[in-house]
Amino acid sequence: MKAFRFVRPSNGREAADLLASTKNALVHAGGVDLLDRMKERVDEPDVLVSLCDAKGLDQIRVEEDGGIWIGARVTLAQLADEATCRRFLPTLSEAAGLAASPQLRHRATVGGNLAQHTRCGYYRHASFPCLKRGGDSCPVRAEGGVQDTAGIFGNRDCASAHPSSLAPVFGSLDAEIVVRDAKGERLVPFAGFWANPAKGRASDTRLRPGEVIEGVRIPPRDTKQFVGYAEIRQKKAFDWALVSCAVRYETDGEKVTSASVWFGSLAPVPMRSVAAEEALVGTVCSDKSAAEAGARTMASATPLAGSKYKVALGKVALKRALAAARERA
Amino acid sequence: MSDDVSRGAAPQGGASHDGASQDSAPQPKGAQAGKGLTRRALFKGAGAAAAAGAVFQQLDALAKDAVPQAPRSQGPGKTKITLEVNGTKRTVAAEPRETLLQVLRLPLDLTGAKPVCDRGQCGACTVWLDDTPVYACTILGVEAEGRKVTTVEGLGTPSAMHPVQDEFVEKDALQCGFCTPGMVMSAAWAVKQHGKELTEAQARAACAGNLCRCGTYPHVLSAAVAAAKKGS
Numbered sequence: 224m225k226a227f228r229f230v231r232p233s234n235g236r237e238a239a240d241l242l243a244s245t246k247n248a249l250v251h252a253g254g255v256d257l258l259d260r261m262k263e264r265v266d267e268p269d270v271l272v273s274l275c276d277a278k279g280l281d282q283i284r285v286e287e288d289g290g291i292w293i294g295a296r297v298t299l300a301q302l303a304d305e306a307t308c309r310r311f312l313p314t315l316s317e318a319a320g321l322a323a324s325p326q327l328r329h330r331a332t333v334g335g336n337l338a339q340h341t342r343c344g345y346y347r348h349a350s351f352p353c354l355k356r357g358g359d360s361c362p363v364r365a366e367g368g369v370q371d372t373a374g375i376f377g378n379r380d381c382a383s384a385h386p387s388s389l390a391p392v393f394g395s396l397d398a399e400i401v402v403r404d405a406k407g408e409r410l411v412p413f414a415g416f417w418a419n420p421a422k423g424r425a426s427d428t429r430l431r432p433g434e435v436i437e438g439v440r441i442p443p444r445d446t447k448q449f450v451g452y453a454e455i456r457q458k459k460a461f462d463w464a465l466v467s468c469a470v471r472y473e474t475d476g477e478k479v480t481s482a483s484v485w486f487g488s489l490a491p492v493p494m495r496s497v498a499a500e501e502a503l504v505g506t507v508c509s510d511k512s513a514a515e516a517g518a519r520t521m522a523s524a525t526p527l528a529g530s531k532y533k534v535a536l537g538k539v540a541l542k543r544a545l546a547a548a549r550e551r552a
Numbered sequence: 553m554s555d556d557v558s559r560g561a562a563p564q565g566g567a568s569h570d571g572a573s574q575d576s577a578p579q580p581k582g583a584q585a586g587k588g589l590t591r592r593a594l595f596k597g598a599g600a601a602a603a604a605g606a607v608f609q610q611l612d613a614l615a616k617d618a619v620p621q622a623p624r625s626q627g628p629g630k631t632k633i634t635l636e637v638n639g640t641k642r643t644v645a646a647e648p649r650e651t652l653l654q655v656l657r658l659p660l661d662l663t664g665a666k667p668v669c670d671r672g673q674c675g676a677c678t679v680w681l682d683d684t685p686v687y688a689c690t691i692l693g694v695e696a697e698g699r700k701v702t703t704v705e706g707l708g709t710p711s712a713m714h715p716v717q718d719e720f721v722e723k724d725a726l727q728c729g730f731c732t733p734g735m736v737m738s739a740a741w742a743v744k745q746h747g748k749e750l751t752e753a754q755a756r757a758a759c760a761g762n763l764c765r766c767g768t769y770p771h772v773l774s775a776a777v778a779a780a781k782k783g784s
Binding site: 224225226227228229230231232233237241253254255258259261262269271273275276300323324325326327329330460461 | 623624625626627628629631647648649651670671672675678681684685686687690691692694695738741756757758760761762763
């Protein structure tokens with residue numbers, strides 16, 4: 224790791240001021256992803272602006288309007304264990320509790336989970352060319368490329384698959400990302416937070432230099448919500464999801480009146496399936512309507528030879544997430 | 553508040569190096585009056601240590617004329633870090649880029665936690681940070697400043713072993729032994745969390761982040777459950 228200066232602002236505002244006035248600085252929270260990248264010299268900042276002492280950013284709280292605010296430094300262990308999250312955001316709690324290992328859940332943060340870079344092995348190995356690191360093409364797509372974790376949507380230029388399993392849950396809950404820069408705070412709708420891969424664009428987000436994630440806000444709901452989450456992976460413990468799926472829907476007592484369906488690990492960024500949502504609305508939620516929604520989602524998939532299995536996996540994940548939503552209700 | 557803050561936030565080292573030009577900053581009305589503690593002294597004591605954020609916010613409200621304090625900066629060269637390791641305060645000089653694992657092993661000579669993957673993927677470097685298991689390789693030493701670190705050396709000694717260590721011997725829960733210090737820390741955390749009622753499933757979940765290439769898992773789990781039954 225290259226030597227760097229470690230700066231400890233005491234709140235998000237100070238962090239944003241520091242980022243504005245410091246060259247080649249990166250934000251540090253849990254360090255789970257960032258230190259990995261720095262050890263590989265994929266990132267070589269001169270300064271780490273650490274949120275380790277930042278006040279308030281480690282809290283989950285219910286706001287006056289019933290919305291829930293989750294600080295950027297809240298850990299996955301907090302999401303999994305704290306009563307507020309378990310009670311009001313059960314799918315988020317579930318996804319966080321399944322992720323990684325106890326040791327990592329105690330360190331990994333919400334902000335870091337959203338801002339983490341792709342786990343694609345080629346991206347993280349400086350000896351391979353990689354579109355995201357400024358190369359001309361994606362080695363995953365090349366002859367002989369390792370494709371088993373590759374994306375099956377939006378993979379024409381870069382076949383990475385967004386690793387976050389919290390992201391589809393946040394998407395399904397219509398979360399807003401609270402972003403701060405030296406000028407102030409702004410709320411970014413979840414869908415607008417993500418940036419498709421492009422040559423030399425390492426980040427999967429639209430965060431601009433000088434911006435720091437302060438938290439995530441989940442809007443309040445005044446009607447009954449059905450929420451479900453499912454992920455499929457190779458190992459039961461300590462593994463990444465091969466595909467994750469989070470759903471939220473409302474009914475008129477019988478039929479689905481509105482639905483939100485999001486997938487993780489199928490595309491370079493978290494993916495909403497409008498096709499699945501449209502298929503579900505007007506139906507009584509069941510395995511049959513889930514199968515139709517899955518089929519419509521996957522109709523536009525463009526899998527690579529090594530990631531074809533994810534087409535079937537995605538359908539199963541959606542079916543399980545919807546079944547979980549029905550069971551929870 | 554002031555007394556508590558100045559005491560509670562008194563840092564263990566290296567925290568008073570910034571803000572030296574603030575001596576003439578006006579004293580806010582009412583703040584710390586009659587307590588013999590100036591705001592300057594308070595800042596000096598609190599520095600940019602953990603509690604400073606709250607102090608800043610409260611004092612900002614009192615004194616609009618307060619000159620902003622620069623957030624604390626460490627490195628890139630060696631910086632002093634004081635942390636409580638296995639119950640003893642230790643002060644070391646380390647660069648911010650040194651991980652907690654490096655700090656524990658090199659200056660502190662605690663070689664129980666093992667560097668294996670150095671990427672938070674194997675668990676051999678598991679220690680407790682403020683009584684919670686973490687990978688020492690994914691934490692910077694500077695982050696552990698003022699915090700409590702427990703390594704396998706702090707759990708027990710060869711003559712006075714922790715029940716989990718005892719049961720690891722009893723149940724033959726190791727082969728090559730390289731994952732063992734980390735595995736013991738996770739198993740002992742499971743015992744601490746769940747007490748006598750610890751189930752095998754809970755032990756399994758607690759040890760999920762520790763890999764053993766020899767495949768000693770079944771013995772590890774039975775050692776954890778047996779240690780829990782014995783109490784610790």
